[in-house]
Amino acid sequence: MKREQMAPAVAREGGRLRYRLRRAVTVTVLFLHQCLWLSVFLVPWQPALLAPALLLGWLLILGVEMGNHRYFSHRSFTTGRVFQFVLAWWATLAFQRSVLWWACMHRQHHRFSDQPGDPHSPYAAAGGGFLYAHLNWGVAERNASADPHYIRDLLAYPELRWLERFGYVPNLVYAGGAYLLGHLGWVGTSGAQAVVWLYVVPLFICQHVISSQATLAHGAPRLPGSYRSFSTGDRSLNHVLLGLISCGGGYHNNHHRFPGSARVGMRWYEVDLAYLAIKALQRVGLVHKVSIPNQVRRHAGMEQA
Numbered sequence: 001m002k003r004e005q006m007a008p009a010v011a012r013e014g015g016r017l018r019y020r021l022r023r024a025v026t027v028t029v030l031f032l033h034q035c036l037w038l039s040v041f042l043v044p045w046q047p048a049l050l051a052p053a054l055l056l057g058w059l060l061i062l063g064v065e066m067g068n069h070r071y072f073s074h075r076s077f078t079t080g081r082v083f084q085f086v087l088a089w090w091a092t093l094a095f096q097r098s099v100l101w102w103a104c105m106h107r108q109h110h111r112f113s114d115q116p117g118d119p120h121s122p123y124a125a126a127g128g129g130f131l132y133a134h135l136n137w138g139v140a141e142r143n144a145s146a147d148p149h150y151i152r153d154l155l156a157y158p159e160l161r162w163l164e165r166f167g168y169v170p171n172l173v174y175a176g177g178a179y180l181l182g183h184l185g186w187v188g189t190s191g192a193q194a195v196v197w198l199y200v201v202p203l204f205i206c207q208h209v210i211s212s213q214a215t216l217a218h219g220a221p222r223l224p225g226s227y228r229s230f231s232t233g234d235r236s237l238n239h240v241l242l243g244l245i246s247c248g249g250g251y252h253n254n255h256h257r258f259p260g261s262a263r264v265g266m267r268w269y270e271v272d273l274a275y276l277a278i279k280a281l282q283r284v285g286l287v288h289k290v291s292i293p294n295q296v297r298r299h300a301g302m303e304q305a
């Protein structure tokens with residue numbers, strides 16, 4: 001066989017091996033990450049850090065809901081290149097793989113909601129069940145990498161591709177910063193305690209709140225108090241408490257009806273913290289063109305655009 005005929009075959013083989021290695025590393029890291037919460041039993045209990053841990057968990061949820069979800073997946077508002085990178089860095093801190101992968105999976109979720117092709121439906125033929133939709137879908141072979149077809153608009157930014165490759169950098173900076181705060185005695189704990197309470201616990205909170213949108217917000221299982229405001233072709237539900245703690249993502253039936261809307265909470269009791277944050281950022285000039293369809297405005301009792 002001529003050299004030039006062999007080369008592509010060798011390249012394919014090498015590429016496959018590299019892919020398998022990268023996938024093995026990703027699955028191992030994600031698995032270890034899921035077990036990190038056990039470290040709360042390895043360090044002394046630190047009640048003084050409980051409130052900061054909850055606050056940081058909430059900030060991570062806000063980063064995922066406003067960044068990964070409403071901006072990168074749905075482009076429901078616009079922003080400049082610098083704040084776009086800030087949003088990407090912020091969302092990456094939540095350790096939910098990259099902005100590109102997240103947006104790709106989420107766009108597929110909307111395209112095939114609760115049908116075969118949905119990457120994390122509890123009812124999907126390819127997987128299914130609570131555990132699959134809550135956690136295991138993230139390491140399923142079919143969801144291993146982002147399909148460029150879904151994220152051409154985002155792939156145009158080299159800094160987002162850089163974060164795809166080096167997503168561990170923001171997390172190392174975050175965990176390292178927490179360690180230093182403890183080690184230098186600034187939060188009254190050891191470095192290890194600070195890492196557990198200021199990094200691991202917030203990540204754990206964020207992970208399970210965000211994952212609940214694939215399970216509880218799709219009725220698996222159906223929480224008491226869940227309701228549907230709109231007829232959609234999926235099993236999405238609204239829930240006031242889930243909507244509040246998830247910064248608005250838990251008004252999931254509203255969201256599936258109007259996925260491109262920057263505002264998701266519509267009734268007076270559907271407090272939408274991500275929308276309030278977007279509005280505040282708009283007021284200080286960091287975000288623009290906040291998209292709220294007239295139908296949403298009507299349901300929310302806002303003036304029509």
Ligand SMILES: [Zn+2]
Pocket residue numbers: 109113213214218236252256
């Ligand atoms: Zn959904």
Ligand SMILES: [Zn+2]
Pocket residue numbers: 069073074106110255259
């Ligand atoms: Zn969405």
